[in-house]
Amino acid sequence: MPEMRRIPLSDLRPGMIFDKSLFDSNYNIILPARKPLDRATIGMLYNRGITEVSTAGELVEVVDESKIHPKKHPTQTETDAQKKVIIDKDAAKHIEFYKNAVTKINNLYQRYKKGESLDINQLQQLAHEFVNTIMAEKKVEVWINLINAAGRGDYLSLHIINTTILALLLGKKLGYSAVKLINLTMAALLFDIGMLKIPAYIVEKEEKLTPEEFNQIKTHPIHSYQIIARELSLPVEIARVGLEHHERFDGTGYPRHLKGQEISEMSRIMAIVDTYEALTKKRSYREKKESYDAMRLILGEGSRKFDPEILKVFLSLMSVYPVGSYVQLNNKCIARVVASDSVSPFRPTVKIVRDEFGDTVEDGEIIRLAKETDLYIVKVVYSSEIQSENNASLS
Numbered sequence: 001m002p003e004m005r006r007i008p009l010s011d012l013r014p015g016m017i018f019d020k021s022l023f024d025s026n027y028n029i030i031l032p033a034r035k036p037l038d039r040a041t042i043g044m045l046y047n048r049g050i051t052e053v054s055t056a057g058e059l060v061e062v063v064d065e066s067k068i069h070p071k072k073h074p075t076q077t078e079t080d081a082q083k084k085v086i087i088d089k090d091a092a093k094h095i096e097f098y099k100n101a102v103t104k105i106n107n108l109y110q111r112y113k114k115g116e117s118l119d120i121n122q123l124q125q126l127a128h129e130f131v132n133t134i135m136a137e138k139k140v141e142v143w144i145n146l147i148n149a150a151g152r153g154d155y156l157s158l159h160i161i162n163t164t165i166l167a168l169l170l171g172k173k174l175g176y177s178a179v180k181l182i183n184l185t186m187a188a189l190l191f192d193i194g195m196l197k198i199p200a201y202i203v204e205k206e207e208k209l210t211p212e213e214f215n216q217i218k219t220h221p222i223h224s225y226q227i228i229a230r231e232l233s234l235p236v237e238i239a240r241v242g243l244e245h246h247e248r249f250d251g252t253g254y255p256r257h258l259k260g261q262e263i264s265e266m267s268r269i270m271a272i273v274d275t276y277e278a279l280t281k282k283r284s285y286r287e288k289k290e291s292y293d294a295m296r297l298i299l300g301e302g303s304r305k306f307d308p309e310i311l312k313v314f315l316s317l318m319s320v321y322p323v324g325s326y327v328q329l330n331n332k333c334i335a336r337v338v339a340s341d342s343v344s345p346f347r348p349t350v351k352i353v354r355d356e357f358g359d360t361v362e363d364g365e366i367i368r369l370a371k372e373t374d375l376y377i378v379k380v381v382y383s384s385e386i387q388s389e390n391n392a393s394l395s
């Protein structure tokens with residue numbers, strides 16, 4: 001056994017790195033080799049009444065303390081654990097609401113497809129539930145996390161519920177009144193209903209659509225308008241969203257090639273959220289895009305196609321790095337974006353999932369990059385890369 005050297009606790013400083021592990025008197029590892037010592041660990045040793053540690057190694061480096069992410073203090077961890085229980089309860093409530101909404105919309109649409117009329121009372125009740133639930137939850141990221149999670153259900157129902165949530169979050173940020181939010185929700189629940197009039201073989205086709213088939217798809221906004229305005233006799237403000245959600249700000253959309261303000265505001269909202277949501281989901285004919293790529297596409301080449309003012313609000317809601325995406329920080333840690341920052345879209349709040357040595361971190365530190373100015377995002381890491389690395393380490 002290599003000779004162990006004793007180091008008095010009073011000699012330890014945050015940032016110290018040893019080339020062999022540090023142990024307490026019972027040979028429990030206090031600090032693994034080549035990991036920087038942090039203030040919280042030293043504090044924990046004092047709290048445990050430990051006066052010295054031992055190691056077979058040498059002090060090899062002292063790094064700047066500000067570059068280390070301290071481990072949480074035990075009392076803080078306790079508070080976090082308590083908080084987590086409350087958050088988990090809320091999360092369970094939100095998941096339940098989301099699942100119910102998907103089931104309800106699926107049932108309503110299936111019955112309509114079979115020839116029954118749409119139950120307008122049930123739709124209105126669902127719209128009220130949406131507005132109440134989303135207005136009551138202050139944390140936007142809760143909903144964005146739900147949208148990003150792979151939900152079960154058919155594509156159209158999930159797409160409708162996800163776009164409804166995004167539209168509502170956007171409407172709320174734009175300062176819409178409760179009445180306007182209800183109308184926006186009704187519009188979001190119904191804007192794509194015209195798709196039910198398109199033959200299933202076209203909607204579900206795995207190969208590229210022929211021009212003829214694409215022309216058929218392009219008629220769905222007209223069907224949506226007719227159903228909303230004529231069959232359901234809902235206000236024209238709602239029906240216009242069905243008709244205009246594929247119109248584009250630069251006039252390149254369909255069916256009427258409207259431009260700018262000719263397109264209703266609610267339709268301009270729906271154009272953004274519908275595009276974003278569709279891009280981030282896998283379809284039979286294309287792979288899903290990472291939320292970062294979807295944002296990049298909408299902000300980049302697509303920016304002429306959407307209302308720039310609404311797009312700005314959407315960006316502040318989602319951030320350049322949307323909730324759920326993975327990023328690498330300048331200190332080499334990999335982190336998951338857990339909340340956006342409306343003032344600094346490039347500096348969201350992140351949670352460390354891998355440390356600077358590439359090791360997976362359980363319950364990693366949460367960092368507000370807007371406050372931690374030493375740290376910044378250097379690149380996006382795709383979830384597939386994280387997944388394949390995890391698989392490789394398991395094999």
Ligand SMILES: [Fe+2]
Nearest residue numbers: 191192245246
């Ligand atoms: Fe559509």
